[in-house]
Amino acid sequence: xxxxxxxxxxxxxxxxxxxxxxxxxxxxxxxxxxxxxxxxxxxxxxxxxxxxxxxxxxxxxxxxxxxxxxxxxxxxxxxxxxxxxxx
Numbered sequence: 108x109x110x111x112x113x114x115x116x117x118x119x120x121x122x123x124x125x126x127x128x129x130x131x132x133x134x135x136x137x138x139x140x141x142x143x144x145x146x147x148x149x150x151x152x153x154x155x156x157x158x159x160x161x162x163x164x165x166x167x168x169x170x171x172x173x174x175x176x177x178x179x180x181x182x183x184x185x186x187x188x189x190x191x192x193x194x
Contacts, residue, residue: 108157108158108159108160108187108188109156109157110127110129110132110152110156110157110158110184111126111127111129111156111157112124112125112126112127113125113127113180113183113184114183115179115180115182115183116179116182116183125183127180129152129153129156130153130156131175132152132168132171132172132175132176133149133150133152133153134149134153135171135174135175136148136149136152136167136171137149137150137153139171139174142167144163144167145167148164148167148168160188160191161191162191162192162194164191165188165189165191165192166188166192168184168188169184169185169188169189169192172184172185172188
């Protein structure tokens, strides 16, 4: 999943591309996690701006995005994460 740029739905209903603060998310995960796997997830995300998702990584990302970002970002990213989680 690439996280350098996301597509959000603006208040007008129009789709807009938005540079996503993937390094900020990586730093957030890095500082909050107590899990070694999530620590590596944070490092990979920080270095590349994208990650290969499995169910565990998708669930972790969804949790951290829910804590650190507003609804407009959640609305843009959650559907992709849910696809992986619900496979």
